[in-house]
Each structure stands twice: as C-alpha cells, then as structure tokens.
C-alpha cells in the first residue's frame with residue numbers, strides 16, 4: 001500500500017475507487033499523496049496526514065498536527081502555472097511564496113501556559129525545506145518520520161524538515177500568558193519569514209514547571225539491521241545545475257531520457273542515480289537499480305555529488321540513519337526520508353524485509369520527475 005502506479009499498483013482513474021486496506025505496524029506521524037502526475041497533483045494540494053496512535057497513552061496535554069504546505073501563488077491568489085519548468089527542475093525545485101498551516105495562512109496558534117504539547121510537523125511541500133525556530137521555546141524532537149528517537153534538542157535549536165519529512169516535537173509552553181512568540185522558518189538565507197505565532201491565552205499557567213513524565217515514545221517493532229553481515233551499496237546522486245557533472249547528451253545510460261511519464265507530461269532528465277535517470281512517474285519496464293535478497297541487512301551510502309539538497313525517500317521501509325560524512329549520528333534516529341546536504345554522504349541501514357519493487361527518490365518533486373528516482377527490488 002506504499003505503492004507507485006505502473007510499478008506496484010494501478011493508478012485510480014477518474015470516477016474509479018480503490019480501498020486501501022492494511023494493518024499499520026508502526027505508530028507515528030505519516031502522510032499520503034499521489035504518485036501519478038506527482039508534480040501537479042501534489043503541487044495542487046492532494047495530500048493528507050495519517051496518524052497512527054500508540055497503544056499506550058502518551059503523557060502530553062494535547063496532540064497537535066501542523067501540516068505545512070508551500071504554494072506558488074499568483075498575485076490574485078491562484079496556483080501559478082509553469083509546473084515542471086527547466087529552472088525548477090535543475091535547481092531547488094518549485095519553491096513557492098506562501099506557506100500554509102493545515103491549509104490556511106496562520107498568524108496565531110492558541111496555546112495555554114504550562115501545557116505540554118506533542119506537535120506533529122509534516123512538510124507536505126513540493127520543494128521547500130524548512131528550519132523552524134520557536135522563539136523563546138525549546139522543542140525536543142521525539143520522532144522522525146513516525147519513528148521514535150531518543151528525545152533531543154535539534155542542532156542549533158532549529159527543527160529541520162525537508163519535503164515529505166515528519167518531525168514530532170514535545171513543546172513545554174513556558175511562555176507568559178497573553179504573550180505571542182513567533183515560529184520562524186529560516187532555512188533559506190535572507191528569505192526567513194514567520195510561519196505563525198504561539199499565542200498564549202490570558203489564563204494562568206496550568207502548572208508551574210514542566211511535568212516529570214518521560215518524553216520517549218514507546219518503540220515500534222522495527223527490525224534492527226545486522227551491520228557486520230550487511231550488504232553495502234552506494235547510490236550516487238548526480239546532475240543538476242551548477243554542480244559540475246551536468247548530465248545529458250549521451251552521458252547517461254539506461255535510456256528513458258525525456259520519456260513520457262504516465263501523465264503525458266514530459267520531463268527531461270537532469271538528474272541521475274548511479275548514471276541512470278528514471279523520469280516522470282517512473283517506468284515499470286526500467287530495470288531495478290538494486291535487487292536485494294529478502295531478509296538481508298543493507299547499508300546504503302547515499303553520496304550527494306551535486307550542489308543541491310535532496311530529501312531522499314525510500315518506499316516500503318524505515319531505515320536507521322547511521323552516519324553523516326563518516327561520523328556516527330546520535331539519538332538513535334530512524335526515518336523513511338533523509339535530508340542530504342550538498343556534497344554530503346549519508347549512510348542508512350535497513351532490513352530488506354518487505355518483498356516487492358520499491359521506489360527510492362528525492363522528494364523534491366521536480367528532482368524526482370527529472371531523474372532522481374530508482375527502483376529497489378526485494379525478491
């Protein structure tokens with residue numbers, strides 16, 4: 001049920017219906033969106049959050065969801081045309097000019113002094129990466145992409161969220177009643193803006209000090225990869241503008257260049273993984289980049305040879321985030337999307353326990369449809 005049309009399931013045609021039936025193995029914050037004509041359908045807002053609750057009650061006063069979506073709007077507030085243009089494809093993707101919180105522009109999110117909130121952040125944008133700073137507050141990250149981690153303060157106090165990423169944070173509302181505190185997104189230099197404000201009610205604090213209850217979420221039943229016996233593979237991300245290594249014009253193997261996707265929208269290949277470019281919505285007839293044996297532990301080294309950020313998403317699995325540029329990560333991090341900075345190498349590990357054909361792709365949708373996508377087969 002984490003499929004891709006033409007690969008693992010048929011697209012749902014206009015007027016048709018399809019019932020998704022599955023038992024979610026893991027509690028956490030997830031989301032869903034189409035993988036057909038992805039750029040326009042997701043870019044026009046066809047996405048939603050999927051929350052799987054823990055069996056045990058989590059000790060917070062409120063559970064709050066913020067689905068954050070970036071839009072490129074015209075001056076009369078219509079969705080701008082020009083999806084899939086070459087500039088967006090080869091650079092940072094279709095970054096917009098308006099960010100909504102649960103579908104609307106927000107100036108105030110009401111909170112109560114003293115309360116402990118679990119805030120589920122979902123970045124449902126096509127391309128915008130976010131780095132959220134909570135003025136005078138100290139968010140603690142407790143889960144990434146639905147998977148619990150050791151509670152920790154994010155680096156620099158900023159919650160980093162690439163497209164498709166989810167971060168659960170715990171926020172103790174230790175501000176003053178009646179005051180407002182900005183939530184600022186400062187990922188892109190010189191283009192910071194405030195997303196909303198934590199707007200405190202006038203009422204006195206419901207408690208003086210943060211509660212003592214443990215912050216760690218109950219574990220999910222994830223299979224631990226066996227690192228000594230793990231099979232190692234490298235995925236080299238290539239292409240884009242300004243990166244050196246521009247692709248195109250016969251350098252790439254694998255064919256399908258500029259092929260028509262299922263949508264009929266043509267996307268030129270400007271990115272590649274290990275020299276292969278899968279474009280559009282993917283191609284059922286393109287051979288898998290990797291074929292893995294079911295049950296095998298896998299280490300994937302994702303090597304970003306480009307000058308751009310890439311949130312790399314694997315379908316059908318969650319992986320452990322092991323290393324960044326050779327240094328072990330802390331806080332026991334798992335995810336299904338890992339944000340890889342320019343020239344960075346990130347190592348992830350997982351057990352290939354879910355048989356089938358699974359996409360791995362950049363979740364900056366312009367990058368995905370113009371070549372930064374591949375199939376991993378688990379047989």
Ligand SMILES: [Cu+2]
Nearest residue numbers: 310362364367
């Ligand atoms: Cu990308």
